[in-house]
Amino acid sequence: MKSLAELAAIKEKMQNRVVLREGSSNIRVVVGMATCGIAAGARPVLNTFVEEVNSQNLGDKVTVTQTGCIGICQFEPVVEVFEAGKEKVTYVKMTSEKAKEVVEKHLKGGHVVEEYTISNI
Amino acid sequence: MKELSLNILDIAENSVKAGASEVKISLEETDETLKITVSDNGCGMKEDFLKSVTDPFTTTRTTRKVGLGIPLFKMEAEQTGGSLSIESRHVELYPENHGTTTSALFYKNHIDFIPLGDVISSLVVLIQGSPDIRWRYTHTLPHGEVSLDTDELREVLGDVPLSAPEVLSWISEYLGEQYAEAGA
Numbered sequence: 001m002k003s004l005a006e007l008a009a010i011k012e013k014m015q016n017r018v019v020l021r022e023g024s025s026n027i028r029v030v031v032g033m034a035t036c037g038i039a040a041g042a043r044p045v046l047n048t049f050v051e052e053v054n055s056q057n058l059g060d061k062v063t064v065t066q067t068g069c070i071g072i073c074q075f076e077p078v079v080e081v082f083e084a085g086k087e088k089v090t091y092v093k094m095t096s097e098k099a100k101e102v103v104e105k106h107l108k109g110g111h112v113v114e115e116y117t118i119s120n121i
Numbered sequence: 122m123k124e125l126s127l128n129i130l131d132i133a134e135n136s137v138k139a140g141a142s143e144v145k146i147s148l149e150e151t152d153e154t155l156k157i158t159v160s161d162n163g164c165g166m167k168e169d170f171l172k173s174v175t176d177p178f179t180t181t182r183t184t185r186k187v188g189l190g191i192p193l194f195k196m197e198a199e200q201t202g203g204s205l206s207i208e209s210r211h212v213e214l215y216p217e218n219h220g221t222t223t224s225a226l227f228y229k230n231h232i233d234f235i236p237l238g239d240v241i242s243s244l245v246v247l248i249q250g251s252p253d254i255r256w257r258y259t260h261t262l263p264h265g266e267v268s269l270d271t272d273e274l275r276e277v278l279g280d281v282p283l284s285a286p287e288v289l290s291w292i293s294e295y296l297g298e299q300y301a302e303a304g305a
Binding site for chain 2: 001002004011014015034035039043046050053065066
């Protein structure tokens with residue numbers, strides 16, 4: 001059974017790292033989470049990004065956040081990737097599988113997955 | 122929506138947008154009915170807006186002139202023979218106790234009842250997106266109860282944010298175990 005003691009252990013482990021993380025992440029992944037995004041399947045996409053960023057230890061350089069309606073509802077779920085000094089990349093019609101690929105190739109490898117971007121529609 | 126838990130996520134996002142510091146999501150379930158209530162202490166709505174809020178052509182968003190969140194939720198409740206109600210107290214009139222409560226009643230045995238689905242996943246998304254809000258969740262089932270209060274977690278966590286991935290997966294497992302015990 002999960003206990004609050006276990007949570008306290010997580011805290012111990014985290015505290016040292018939190019300081020490092022502040023301000024050092026330079027990639028921001030933004031998932032559209034309005035009615036349109038949610039209905040189109042944004043929830044698993046967001047959760048996949050959070051899980052993959054964690055399991056691949058990318059937490060120091062990648063932050064995953066949510067936003068409202070981006071205005072291109074027909075292309076939801078939409079994911080925007082902002083990176084310092086680079087042009088914004090907009091991924092459209094995302095799924096969990098595509099999210100994993102984006103983590104692997106783009107966030108980790110530095111190569112935009114062109115076939116999922118809006119310019120490829 | 123394919124799951125009512127997605128509507129819960131969507132409706133609770135309105136509370137986030139209303140600047141709430143506390144959001145309570147409660148599910149009361151019997152063998153026949155499911156009542157979903159989302160209540161917050163956000164800015165509330167003025168009477169005119171409240172009257173038109175179930176109209177799809179009423180919205181707070183600026184990118185489009187339609188908002189489907191509440192109309193969809195209402196339709197999904199009504200198609201089971203249930204109903205939706207919203208009460209709201211706007212901050213200007215009620216500076217002390219403003220906020221909004223949205224409540225929907227579903228008849229579970231109706232053929233058009235949409236399953237609740239993965240409510241844990243919705244809660245994790247809400248906490249991830251707004252870790253500073255006090256989220257209170259209770260789900261009363263015919264044979265048990267599942268609950269979460271992020272203030273209790275925050276007490277243990279101190280300045281470690283609730284949105285930390287390790288914390289989120291703990292929350293997810295914690296709720297999962299409670300559901301297993303409640304026989305859901």
